[in-house]
Amino acid sequence: xxxxxxxxxxxxxxxxxxxxxxxxxxxxxxxxxxxxxxxxxxxxxxxxxxxxxxxxxxxxxxxxxxxxxxxxxxxxxxxxxxxxxxxxxxxxxxxxxxxxxxxxxxxxxxxxxxx
Amino acid sequence: xxxxxxxxxxxxxxxxxxxxxxxxxxxxxxxxxxxxxxxxxxxxxxxxxxxxxxxxxxxxxxxxxxxxxxxxxxxxxxxxxxxxxxxxxxxxxxxxxxxxxxxxxxxxxxxxxx
Numbered sequence: 001x002x003x004x005x006x007x008x009x010x011x012x013x014x015x016x017x018x019x020x021x022x023x024x025x026x027x028x029x030x031x032x033x034x035x036x037x038x039x040x041x042x043x044x045x046x047x048x049x050x051x052x053x054x055x056x057x058x059x060x061x062x063x064x065x066x067x068x069x070x071x072x073x074x075x076x077x078x079x080x081x082x083x084x085x086x087x088x089x090x091x092x093x094x095x096x097x098x099x100x101x102x103x104x105x106x107x108x109x110x111x112x113x114x115x
Numbered sequence: 116x117x118x119x120x121x122x123x124x125x126x127x128x129x130x131x132x133x134x135x136x137x138x139x140x141x142x143x144x145x146x147x148x149x150x151x152x153x154x155x156x157x158x159x160x161x162x163x164x165x166x167x168x169x170x171x172x173x174x175x176x177x178x179x180x181x182x183x184x185x186x187x188x189x190x191x192x193x194x195x196x197x198x199x200x201x202x203x204x205x206x207x208x209x210x211x212x213x214x215x216x217x218x219x220x221x222x223x224x225x226x227x228x229x
Binding site for chain 2: 004009042043091102103105106107108
C-alpha cells in the first residue's frame, strides 16, 4: 500500500521569507501524481500544486514550487516570499494514475507565518 | 466550478444515535469520497463510490456505511455513533477516469459525539 509521510507537524516562517515543507512517500508504481493541498481555517481544501511522476521538470505555481526527487521518493514544497495568507495546514498527497484511484494523504504540516 | 456541499458544518450527537452525513455535488461526477480528518493523522479514507449504487471500503470503514442512490448524493452513515467517531468529516468528488481531473472538497462537518 502507498504511504505518505510528513515529518514536520509544525513549521513557522517570517513574512517575506522562504520555507520548505517536506514529504516522502512509498510506492512501487512508476507513474503517479503528487499533490500539495492547503487547508486554511475555513477548512476548504485548496490545491496548491500538482506533479506528474513521469515529468522530470519540477512543477511551479507562482510563489510555490516543488523539489521532486523520484528516486528518493521525496516531494518537498517551497514557498517563496511567504505571506500571512499562506498560514494553513498543508497536506501532501499521492494518487496512482489508474482510473478510480483515490488520494492518500500525509499527516499534515501546520504552517505559521509571523509578521 | 464544481461545488460539493456538506449539509452540516457542526453536529453534536449522542452515543448510540444513528447519524447521517450528507454530501451533494452539483456536477455529474462519478467518483465521490468520504474522508475523516484527525490531528496528526491527516485525512484517512472511509469509503468511496465509483458510481451510483457502487461503493468500496477505504482504509477505516469500521463503524461506518454509505449510500449512493443518486449520482449527486453520497451519504455517510454512523449506525451507532461512538465517542471515538468524534472527528472532522470531509466529502470530495472527482470526475471518473485515469487522468487527473482534480478533486473538489466540501467544507467539512465537525462531528462531536457525547
